[in-house]
Amino acid sequence: MISSIAFAAVEDKETFQKRFSYWRSWLRLGAKEDISALGDGAAWIWNIVREVFGTIKECLDVYHGLEHVSDTGKVLYGDGTAEFKKWYAEATLEFVESGFTMIEKRLDRLEQEERSDKEKESVRLLRGYPENNRERLSYCKRLAEGRAIGSGQIEGACKHLIGKRLKQTWSEWKEDRLDQRAIFCSLRCSSQWEKYWKQAK
DSSP: OOOOOOOOOOOOHHHHHHHHHHHHHHTTOOTTSSOEEEEOSOHHHHHHHHHHHOSOEEEEOHHHHHHHHHHHHHHHHOTTOHHHHHHHHHHHHHHHHHTHHHHHHHHHHHHTSOOOHHHHHHHHHHHHHHHHTGGGOOHHHHHHTTOOSOOHHHHHHIIIIIIHHHTOTTOOOOHHHHHHHHHHHHGGGSTTHHHHHHHHO
């Protein structure tokens, strides 16, 4: 039987790491198995993943990466312009197809052009983000393996399954009750839903 676990809580990263480690042990997952992790680029996420699982496959959420590409395009060409749309479409294909390799060449060309200080700074920032995540950009390979390259499904569940319930009109929550409700809602995204109700009876 394949188990899936979802959990949610308002807590610091140390407490989250303990919870994360508990479920790793419960699922009997080890670093030698075929495990991968999606993250938005925050260093603390990768640190926890390595602490709990060891060295595994890591993937930068493609949508977070493309947000940086989009932000730079808006600075260079203006939001919504034909030049921006063309640049963003081309850069998106390059980013998904080759990770940092083709984006790096695109940025090299931009740095040879006459640009304002604001534009130069935007190009510099865009270079730093994917370069720091160079080993986490194997999107084509992951897609070929049938793996996700974005965390949209998870974030969508947080928004619609948990957030929608917690943010109803006139809703007010104390933190301990908020955690209980979030955990209960997250059970709907796991394989523990039926087991929970059997034990609750």
